[in-house]
Amino acid sequence: MAPPNKKIILVTNDDGITAPGLHALVEAVKDLGEIVVVAPDSPQSGMGHAITINHPLRLDKVEMHGDHVWYQSSGTPVDCVKLAIDKILHRKPDLCVSGINHGSNSSINVIYSGTMSAAMEGAIEGIPSVGFSLLNYSMDADFSPAAAYARVIAKNVLEKGLPTGSLLNVNIPNAGLDEIKGVKICRQAMAKWVEEFDERMDPNKRKYYWLTGKFINQDKGEDTDEWALSNNYVSIVPVQFDFTAHHAIPFLNTLSYEL
């Protein structure tokens, strides 16, 4: 597909193929290699690392920009990465970038995020992978500062690679380029959501619920992504897909498991 010396960059997201953040990301990285976009045909926020196993998937080429290859799929962000490798590229791309997400994926949000799951899937496949998110949920957000940082970070990763077993979770504050103070390498803040379900009644008098919630950060560390973002830094958290809690192993070995 690409000339032998040209890098292939796979671009995906979870807000769907029409999302402005996806188009901003394509523009940001287009001169770094040959761009192949494979994105969900509809929004997939909150899909976590879901895959589609119980129904068939669609994958269709779309004419979006004349000079790039764009596909849309009925699947999740993770499905898009798998389909791209097996059915479109027939090889691993040199870089996988996901986003730019409309809204934060900092701290615990990494777990629920389709944007980050696509990047994690790339990393599991051995592809240097990065997810980008802007702290603005609006469809008419200004993505240009986020795009500028996305370009620099993508270029770094293409040239230098990433440590084995890691990918990057990049969040960009909702601020102008002149207000953003730079980049901080961070750890994931130990924050969480406190949920409340909004209870309503349908016309047939059956209850239904909308998920709502409040984000609580109890982690006061100045080495966290939440600290960086609230101080107008771009946060980069290296993420791993080895979930083993090594610190818990000695305690577990003290217990008895006799039936």
Added chain:
Amino acid sequence: MAPPNKKIILVTNDDGITAPGLHALVEAVKDLGEIVVVAPDSPQSGMGHAITINHPLRLDKVEMHGDHVWYQSSGTPVDCVKLAIDKILHRKPDLCVSGINHGSNSSINVIYSGTMSAAMEGAIEGIPSVGFSLLNYSMDADFSPAAAYARVIAKNVLEKGLPTGSLLNVNIPNAGLDEIKGVKICRQAMAKWVEEFDERMDPNKRKYYWLTGKFINQDKGEDTDEWALSNNYVSIVPVQFDFTAHHAIPFLNTLSYEL
């Protein structure tokens, strides 16, 4: 709901409320506390850490066993845990158990697993949480050896708790009680799936794809869950929801992020 001294145990799964593995798990832990089941109303395998944010959720009480409280939800396994806490229990349960899954969630499968995501959601909420999976996909599998180990492990966790920020991923070999050699505390094996999509044509001559794949374990370590399971041990991997790849931070700090 329960007498003040009685422990509350939340039971969920991803195979849905009618799955034999869920019923086996309820039977295994029912004498350890008051049981509240909140499970998906249909199978949710492969849902990862998905949550439902773009459409409303149903939650209905069902009459399944006279002496326990059973609810089904239209949501994902993670939604079930959130709904249970906010709308049913109005407090944190003393233990959250998920499963027994019909099929393995060892090694990299932890990432795609709805069973494990429910347990991870419990852990994020600060609840001691365990996911159980049997290495047999069949609906008529014999869950009794798995249930025996589930009981012992649940009892341990209820009595002793778990180290901060951790939950347990328990997989049980598909073998008789007399063949299972005991329990091993393990790390997650660095294994992966090599995907292939099965391409077909619908009656309207449009292509569609089924996800298929082959599991590859290139990790030869004898401290992994894959090693334990293939040697007829029950594997327990402590899992964390801090995904930070701390080992990658020094390298990332050597790079320049100047625009």
